[in-house]
Amino acid sequence: MSRSGRGRVVPYLLLLPGLLWLVLFFLAPAVQLAATSLYDPAGSLTSGYAMTWSFGNYPDAVAAYGAQLGRSFGYAGLATLLALLLGYPLAYVIALRAGRWQYLLLVCVVAPMFTSFLVRTLAWKTVLSDGGAVVGLLRDLHLLAPDGRLLATPAAVVTSLTYCYLPFMVLPLYASLQRLDPRLLEAAGDLFARPAQVFRRVTLPLSMPGVVAGTLLTFIPATGDYVNAELLGTPNEYMVGNVIDAAFLVRLDYPQGAALSVLLMVAILALVIGWLRRAGPAEAG
Amino acid sequence: MVVEEPSGALRLVGLSKRFGAVTVVDRLDLTVPAGSFFALLGPSGCGKTTTLRMVAGLTEPTGGRILLGDEDITRLRPYRRPVNTVFQSYALFPHLDVFENVAFGLRRRGVPEVAGQVRRMLSLVQLDGYERHRPEQLSGGQQQRVALARALVNRPRVLLLDEPLGALDLALRRRMQGELRRLRTEVGGTFVHVTHDQEEAMTLADTVAVMNAGRVEQLGTPAELYEFPATAFVATFLGRSNLLAGTVNGRSGDDLLVEAYGRRFSVPSARSRVDSGAVLLGVRPEKVRLVGTAEQVPAGHQWLDGTVTDVGYFGVSTEYSVRTGAGVELSVFAAADGESARIPAGSPVLAHWHPRHAFLLHHDPHHCLHHCLHHDLHDDAAAAAAAAAAAVRAGRE
Ligand SMILES: Nc1ncnc2c1ncn2[C@@H]1O[C@H](COP(=O)(O)OP(=O)(O)O)[C@@H](O)[C@H]1O
Ligand SMILES: [Mg+2]
Numbered sequence: 275m276s277r278s279g280r281g282r283v284v285p286y287l288l289l290l291p292g293l294l295w296l297v298l299f300f301l302a303p304a305v306q307l308a309a310t311s312l313y314d315p316a317g318s319l320t321s322g323y324a325m326t327w328s329f330g331n332y333p334d335a336v337a338a339y340g341a342q343l344g345r346s347f348g349y350a351g352l353a354t355l356l357a358l359l360l361g362y363p364l365a366y367v368i369a370l371r372a373g374r375w376q377y378l379l380l381v382c383v384v385a386p387m388f389t390s391f392l393v394r395t396l397a398w399k400t401v402l403s404d405g406g407a408v409v410g411l412l413r414d415l416h417l418l419a420p421d422g423r424l425l426a427t428p429a430a431v432v433t434s435l436t437y438c439y440l441p442f443m444v445l446p447l448y449a450s451l452q453r454l455d456p457r458l459l460e461a462a463g464d465l466f467a468r469p470a471q472v473f474r475r476v477t478l479p480l481s482m483p484g485v486v487a488g489t490l491l492t493f494i495p496a497t498g499d500y501v502n503a504e505l506l507g508t509p510n511e512y513m514v515g516n517v518i519d520a521a522f523l524v525r526l527d528y529p530q531g532a533a534l535s536v537l538l539m540v541a542i543l544a545l546v547i548g549w550l551r552r553a554g555p556a557e558a559g
Numbered sequence: 560m561v562v563e564e565p566s567g568a569l570r571l572v573g574l575s576k577r578f579g580a581v582t583v584v585d586r587l588d589l590t591v592p593a594g595s596f597f598a599l600l601g602p603s604g605c606g607k608t609t610t611l612r613m614v615a616g617l618t619e620p621t622g623g624r625i626l627l628g629d630e631d632i633t634r635l636r637p638y639r640r641p642v643n644t645v646f647q648s649y650a651l652f653p654h655l656d657v658f659e660n661v662a663f664g665l666r667r668r669g670v671p672e673v674a675g676q677v678r679r680m681l682s683l684v685q686l687d688g689y690e691r692h693r694p695e696q697l698s699g700g701q702q703q704r705v706a707l708a709r710a711l712v713n714r715p716r717v718l719l720l721d722e723p724l725g726a727l728d729l730a731l732r733r734r735m736q737g738e739l740r741r742l743r744t745e746v747g748g749t750f751v752h753v754t755h756d757q758e759e760a761m762t763l764a765d766t767v768a769v770m771n772a773g774r775v776e777q778l779g780t781p782a783e784l785y786e787f788p789a790t791a792f793v794a795t796f797l798g799r800s801n802l803l804a805g806t807v808n809g810r811s812g813d814d815l816l817v818e819a820y821g822r823r824f825s826v827p828s829a830r831s832r833v834d835s836g837a838v839l840l841g842v843r844p845e846k847v848r849l850v851g852t853a854e855q856v857p858a859g860h861q862w863l864d865g866t867v868t869d870v871g872y873f874g875v876s877t878e879y880s881v882r883t884g885a886g887v888e889l890s891v892f893a894a895a896d897g898e899s900a901r902i903p904a905g906s907p908v909l910a911h912w913h914p915r916h917a918f919l920l921h922h923d924p925h926h927c928l929h930h931c932l933h934h935d936l937h938d939d940a941a942a943a944a945a946a947a948a949a950a951v952r953a954g955r956e
Contacts, residue, residue, distance in 0.1 A: 460617050461650035463637040465664035465709070475663070479654045 311532035319526050331533040339517045339534060346513040347541070349428070349503075350496035353435035357443040357492050358485065360436070365447035365484070366477075370454070383444050391438065395505050398434045399425065402506065430506040431513075435496050442491035450484030451477075486553050490546060497542055514538055567628020568592050569614070569717050569749060574623035576609050583609045585773035586623065591717070591766075593628075596743055596750045598760035601770030602796065607753040608647070610770075611719045614751070615644045627716060638667070643710035644719040647726075649702050651694040657681070657705050658690035664713040680712040683745060684738070700731045704738075711746055720752045724759065732756075736763055757797050761785070769793045785843075787918055789832060794841050794920065801847065801889045803840040804922060807833070815919060820885030824861050824917065831919035839920040844890040846916035849879060849908045862911035863889065867904050877901060881910050 310323070311331055317323035336343065368379045386394060401408055402424040412418035424430050454477065462472040478485075500515025509516075514534055521531030569591040576584040584606040591597045599607050612618035614625055616637035625633045632640055643664065652660050658677055665673045681687060684704040694702055703723060710718055723739075724732045736759060743750055754760050760767050761781040768778045769792070777789040788794035791802060805819025814825040817840050824840055831838075849867075856862050865883035879891040879902065889910050893899060902908060 455650070457646060457648055457650045458652060460637075461644070461646060461652070462663070464615055464617070464642075464644045465713070466638045466667040467663075468638055468667075471667055475667075476652060476654075 307532050308536055310528050311536045313529040313532075315527070315529045317529075319528065323528065328529065331529050332537065335530050335533040335537065338530075339514065342512050342517045343514045343534070343537065343541075345511070346497050346515065346538070347545075349432050349435060349511075349513060350493050350499070352432050353439065353496050354443075354489050354493040356432070356436040357440050358489060361440055361443035361447055361488065362485075365444050365451055368444075369448050369451035370456070380445075380448065383441050383448075386437075387441055391501065394438070395434060395501055398430070398437065399505055402430050402433075425506060426508045426511070428507070428511055431503050431511045434502045434506050435499060438499070438502065439492040439496050442495070443488040446487035446491065447481065447484040450481045450487075454480055482553055486550065489549070494542055494546070498538060567630075567716075568626075569751070570626040571610070571614070572624045572626065574610070574613060574625065575621050576606070576613060576618065577621045583773055584613070584620075587773070587775060589768060589775060589778070591749060591751055593716075593749055594747065595766055596740075596764045597752065598764030598767045599751060599753045599770055600757060600760040600767050600797070601755060603755050605770050606773040607755075607770060608721055611644065611721050611751065611753055614717065615642055615719055616640050617644075641716040642719060643713050643715035644721065645706045645710050645723045647721040647723070649694075649706040649726075651702060651705055651709070653694055656691050656693055657686065657697070660694065660705055661708045661712050663709060668713075676712055677708075680708045683711075683742065684708045699727055700735065703727065703735065707739075707742065711742065714746070715748060717749045717751060720750065722754055723752070724756075725754070732759070739763060761797070767797075769797060771796070787830060788841070788920070791839055791841075791920055791923070794839075794918075799844050799890055800841045801844060801887075802920070803842075803887060805838055805840055807835045807838055807919075810834075814914065817919065820863070820883070820887060822863065822885075825914045826917045826919045827915055830915070830917065833919060833921045837922035837924070839922045841918045841920060842912050842916060844878070845876075845892040845894070847889060847891045847910050847912045849881070849891055849893065849902060849910055851906070851908060853909060856909055856911045857913075860911040860913050861917075862909045863887070864907070864909045865889065867902055867906045867908055870901065870904050872901075879908075881908060883910070 309325065312325065312327050312329065313323035313331075314326040314328055315331055315334070364383070368376055368383070372379050400406065403409070404423050404425060409418065409422075409424050412424070413420055413422065418424070458476055458480070459472055462476045463469075467475060497513075498515050500513055500519050503511050503513045503516050504519075518531050518534050518538070521527045521534065571587050571589040574584060574587040574589075575582065587610060599610065601607050609618060613620045616632070616635060616639075620633065623633075624631055627641070632642075652663065655663070658681070661677045661680055662673050665676060670676070678687075678690075681690065684707055686701065686704055686708065689697070689701065694705065697705065703726070707723070720739075724735050727735060739750075739752075740763060752760070752763060765780060766778065767781055767784055769776045769784065771792050777784055777793045784793060784797050788797065788800070791800075794800035794802065803819045803824075805817045805824070807815050808818050809816040810828070811825065813828055815828050815831050815834055817824045817826060817838060819840055826840060828834065850856055853862075863881075863883045863885065865881040867879050868882045868888075869880040871878040871880075875895055877893045877895065879893065881889045881891060883889060891910055
């Protein structure tokens with residue numbers, strides 16, 4: 275009796291540290307954030323905020339910064355798509371064709387992460403600068419007007435976002451492609467599937483777990499990113515992260531910053547759930 | 560519903576495959592008649608899978624040609640060949656249910672009326688009601704049927720089966736052999752069945768090719784192969800054989816005279832692969848009988864005398880090991896017909912057989928090295944077991 279009693283308690287005891295951690299560092303701040311988003315917008319940091327259940331903060335925030343909110347999802351979505359289009363072939367080659375070069379190539383994919391995020395973004399600034407080689411080449415090829423530039427354009431922000439999160443796309447894709455049984459590909463060929471059909475009917479569906487994980491790991495942090503827009507764009511390219519950053523640190527409008535944060539969280543959650551429903555484990559098997 | 564497909568034999572002409580310096584399939588010439596159940600039998604690693612993969616188009620030959628009827632398919636991409644494979648590992652698509660697995664080939668070819676054909680094929684392999692199951696929810700035997708149905712539903716001109724029953728337990732294997740025979744009669748087409756299980760090859764196939772080290776040693780019906788093997792390898796790989804090393808030293812009428820272990824034997828020349836030089840005289844263990852005295856040996860039979868060293872009881876038969884005076888070990892199978900009493904180990908006996916049951920093979924000392932060695936090991940084990948048994952008996956007394 276006491277044995278089985280203890281047997282039932284132990285799993286919960288093991289959960290305890292993790293739960294405490296979550297309550298302390300996730301749940302409590304989240305509740306605090308939600309509460310802040312409903313404070314009286316007339317308050318200030320010096321005079322203090324009153325809890326007035328001001329749900330009006332939300333429509334106000336959307337009215338003021340809807341463009342940046344929309345841009346966040348637009349840029350992040352585009353960057354995720356680009357990362358998928360670049361990352362899938364890369365992961366495919368590394369996992370199925372690279373043979374003994376596999377691990378070296380993987381290290382190359384991860385290598386940029388050895389340097390600081392900030393340094394890399396600043397490096398992009400140099401690469402894309404008006405006097406830089408890339409702009410020069412594009413101008414020579416007439417792909418860019420003689421006075422056209424890359425820096426301070428949406429293209430610069432999306433390119434850099436893609437670059438920053440590419441490893442997070444490639445690694446899960448690699449993991450799922452690497453587990454792919456090559457005999458299944460042979461069986462598909464034996465059953466009259468042309469190479470394109472083998473990919474569409476076998477390779478792609480079996481690598482869906484990697485696609486789902488990779489897109490989530492890219493899309494979620496990219497949506498909340500503000501460093502790229504800050505360093506490579508102008509206020510015209512600012513994303514919601516820049517607005518939240520400013521609301522908390524420059525304008526000191528805490529209720530509005532909190533409302534935007536909560537909106538961002540809820541919107542990401544909704545998109546993630548929608549995506550998992552469409553492409554998630556049930557279909558990927 | 561039976562569509563008349565263009566028929567034609569599958570022919571392998573000088574087919575070779577080298578991996579680096581290793582020749583795995585060595586100038587293989589083989590004709591598989593249209594509509595036959597053909598078994599490719601050989602020990603593990605002799606190149607069976609490689610041969611099948613070349614026919615399927617999954618491995619590129621380094622030499623030779625593959626013809627299907629009049630068409631040369633050697634360089635055809637796998638998805639263009641009217642050939643389907645049942646893989647050793649089944650290779651079922653884990654993300655598709657049973658129905659979609661079976662429908663896969665039909666859908667890729669854009670065949671109309673997929674559902675009806677899939678249903679009929681599933682009921683043929685007795686998997687009605689499993690359409691929506693995932694492969695991982697099925698037992699090994701059921702997965703194997705899905706693999707069969709998935710290939711057969713395409714009505715391939717040649718169905719390739721790579722050790723299809725290898726992963727099943729013995730009882731299931733025997734049952735699936737029956738299933739395969741039934742399917743073959745119901746669906747038709749040419750079946751090429753690869754196996755290392757000689758019993759499977761003999762019970763299923765109408766033609767068996769025995770393969771060894773990348774070459775075909777002998778091709779024929781199971782009965783031809785068993786009754787008159789062409790090489791020592793076939794004689795020992797397909798069933799068991801007693802092989803006595805000797806030399807041909809004469810002829811008497813239609814018989815060749817062979818001297819072995821200081822005794823003279825005769826073998827009908829129609830059952831001889833050679834007529835001079837070093838030979839192996841073979842007799843199947845069930846063709847040899849044991850008697851106690853020379854008077855009991857029937858007229859016309861030939862014999863060797865020796866001592867029973869081991870008795871193995873198998874129910875349907877009893878296997879005796881007899882060590883002859885000349886030092887050769889003979890295996891003798893005695894059917895449990897209820898007529899003859901068991902002979903205890905240690906009894907002096909005469910092992911006799913009729914010359915028409917013997918066969919004569921070329922004695923390639925190099926070749927024999929491998930087999931005789933194998934044989935000796937086997938005999939050593941038997942002798943050791945007999946010695947151990949004797950020791951136990953001695954201890955009891
Ligand atoms: N891709 C390959 N590369 C190198 N050697 C191989 C390859 N495939 C098979 N072999 C070798 O060829 C020989 C025959 O293999 P296989 O055709 O699979 O034999 P079996 O099916 O008769 O057991 C084996 O010794 C195996 O190691
Ligand atoms: Mg094999």
